[in-house]
Amino acid sequence: MKFKDYYQILGVEPDAEKKDIKMAYRRAARKYHPDVNPEQDAEEKFKEVAEAYEVLKDPGRRAEYDELRQYGGSSGAGFEPPPGWQSTSGTNSFSDQEFSDFFNSIFGQRHSEFQQTHGDGNFGLRGRDLEIEMPIFLEDTLIEESKTIAYQIPVHENGQVSLIEKNLRVKIPKGVADGERIRIRGQGSPGQGSGANGDLYLHIRLVPHPLFDVHGHNLILTVPIAPWEAALGARVTIPALNGKISLTVAPNANAGQKLRIKGKGLPTKTGHGDLYAILKIVMPATADEEAAKLWQQLADKVKFDPRSEWSTQQ
């Protein structure tokens, strides 16, 4: 086992005062806390500084650590606590953290009040909750779907992390929304001793659809129309999530105009969202001579200046 230099981890001198240690911890914790830093190695770094702080903030533990640091910290060789070593600084006042083997070898394994399994006298540590992203196709939210999920559970044992592969068949309820979380009891990290397993949380993420955008339970579809359809009005067939819908475009329609088709959005727990069709006017890729002539006639006959607002401002 390698000796951990807690002073170096926190970036303080061995004779640092308590308030400097606290300041160094807070600075590092703010930087590496996994709830504010999404980087992958942030959690490991945070654990390291939290462990260092757990020892150095407590005068009794710090004194014991300093003693061991004199004894074996500078040798560079593998570290083992002296024979017969036993910590006297107590093992019941630690925060709810997982500590390294180095820490445990000095201060012993600790169990917090709530993690103990009462009654039979056996110790039990509840396994950690696990959260995984669960990609769902829009079409799959229409009905209750059974899905097989494959995931890995990291298990810490003797300072090593191994992965357990798991497969679960889960019914995803109809009408789940993007960002929702589903809890599955007891399918997270296994508990230790007589401790219960942690839970598994599935974080629902809707897979981007080639046609539809999602806003809450409403669907948004961009509908391309020809300029003459915009001018004269039209009936166009548009796709819905399950089937097709006939949409009436009123004459003089504009690009960006939003048409609401009630109840054709995503299902909710109690009903359905709406489908919004947003019109987009598309020009033909090429215009032949005849078409150009017709456009010219239109340009000559219709008095329309789409930039009239600009000219009044100047």
Place this chain on the structure above:
Amino acid sequence: MIEILLKVSVKELCQIESINEQIIIEAVDHGIAKPHGGRSVTEWVFDTNSVHWLKKAIRLHQDLEIEWIAVAMLIDLLQQKESLEREKQSIQQQLERFLQQNER
């Protein structure tokens, strides 16, 4: 087939996070999560998304040793950030659909 749940009770949350009810009351008082269920704390239940934020808040409060009021502000900002990121992504995608084909 496995049973799925969309709620977590106060008792369960206390066991999961190894905390006492007082911490949850404190977080609720600061508006970090809104409980459902009854009036008394023991009857409270939280939806799974509230639990996600509650756990985050409790960790931040304990690990960074910061006041609840600061935790509440931080959670509020993190939630705003997450929702803005999602909105930005969705608007960007919509805009791309609208501009596609017109850019020839």
